[in-house]
Amino acid sequence: MTERQTLVTMLRERGQRMTPQRQLILEAVQEIDSHISVEAIHARVAARFPQVNISTVYRTLELLQDLGLVTHTHFADATAPYHRADQRIHDHLACRQCGSEQELELSILEPLGVELRRRYGFVADLAHFALVGLCRACAGCAH
Numbered sequence: 001m002t003e004r005q006t007l008v009t010m011l012r013e014r015g016q017r018m019t020p021q022r023q024l025i026l027e028a029v030q031e032i033d034s035h036i037s038v039e040a041i042h043a044r045v046a047a048r049f050p051q052v053n054i055s056t057v058y059r060t061l062e063l064l065q066d067l068g069l070v071t072h073t074h075f076a077d078a079t080a081p082y083h084r085a086d087q088r089i090h091d092h093l094a095c096r097q098c099g100s101e102q103e104l105e106l107s108i109l110e111p112l113g114v115e116l117r118r119r120y121g122f123v124a125d126l127a128h129f130a131l132v133g134l135c136r137a138c139a140g141c142a143h
Helices: 003-013 020-030 038-048 054-066 110-120
Strands: 070-072 082-084 091-095 101-104 130-133
Touching: 020 038, 020 054, 038 054, 054 070
Parallel strands: 091 130
Antiparallel strands: 070 082, 091 101
């Protein structure tokens, strides 16, 4: 079964259908190799389907996230770029001064997850979020 067929089945199980807009939004997400903003997805879809509203993009991305097909990260500048859920899980370091970002390996945060569970009984979902601070250049670090 193709990814599209799987999605159609998942939508039907929820009492929904595959619309042309949803198909174009799914295609826009599938075509990317990293993150993409809602606005960029809207622009891609509107190029082929001009009457699509950005609220439709938001609702469809929420649906795709509920279905486990996409995920997003909240950054300091209030953006929440999306990416395919089948991509490597990672976190981000986001500089609040210059706006740069870099990926952070999830393994670095695993001890934090263990400690949160041990101390507080809290099971943290550490997959895909951003730590906000200053990058090496803005902090003046020589390393």
